Amino acid sequence: MNERPEFVTLGSTVSAAENIVNWLKVELEGEKQPDRVEKVERHIGQFNTPDQVKSYMSGRGGSIRIAALxxxxxxxxxxxxxxxxxxxxxxxxxxxxxxxxxxxxxIAGRLARRISCREAAAGMKAERMAENISAENLWSGGLENLGITMWAVTWEQEFRLDDEINLSTLPEFLRLGASIVVNGQPVSDEPEIINVREGQTDE
Structure with missing residues (x-):
């Protein structure tokens, strides 16, 4: 059995993103609650197509994906x-x-309040408060056809980039590498982006 090597993330936003996710989960993650979502997780970047959005929906309860741009x-x-x-x-x-x-x-409004409250900088382990917070409605005909609505909350915030975190301890990175298939067909036209660890296991 091969032992999976460690991979630490010095010089990246990964640790900061995990801190934001953990801060938001307290107020915004929950099952079967209309003012919460089923999942709050780190994301790999911007969404470009409706199919990409569909592939990351956690269920009818909705989801929040946090990306460093x-x-x-x-x-x-x-x-x-x-x-x-x-x-x-x-x-x-x-x-x-x-x-x-x-x-x-x-929920977009609740998220904006959560990252801008007095305790947020300390709770997210940021260097200072969030700035230039904005919210944008990303509705499109393609999303409407899928029965999905999407908003984006964006902001700027200073974080440390040298906090170590071991990717092998984060289960969501394994989920990012899953091949998502519905009725025998991939849900995304860009598997090379979504399947960042296709075929890799912990063994």
Missing amino acids: RVRNIQNRRGMTGLVTWAAYIMMADFWGYPRDARCEV
Whole structure:
């Protein structure tokens, strides 16, 4: 049996993203609750097609995916820091008779409040408070055909980039590498992006 080698993430946003995810989960993750979603998880980047959105929906309860889009003003004085542009993608379907557009917008507002509250910087282990927070409705005809509504909350925030985290301890990275198939067909036209660890196991 081969032991999977460790891979630490110094110089990246991975640890910061996990801190944000954990901070949001407390208020925004929960099953069968219309003002919460089934899953809050880190994401690999922007969504470009409706099929990509569909493949990451956790269920009719919806999901939130957190992605680092860019890092500016990288400095290495008393530790490596950078100003990160974040996007939180909120994806909803109709649930228990509540319209998906209303649920999605309400949860986007709750997320914006969560990252901007007084305790948020310490709770997310950020260097300072979130800035330039905005929310955008990403509705499109393609998403409408899939029965999905989507909002994005974006903001800028300075984080440390040299906090170590071992990817082998994070189960969601294994889920990112899963081949998602519905009725025998892949749900995405871009498996090379979604299946980042296709065929890899812990053995």
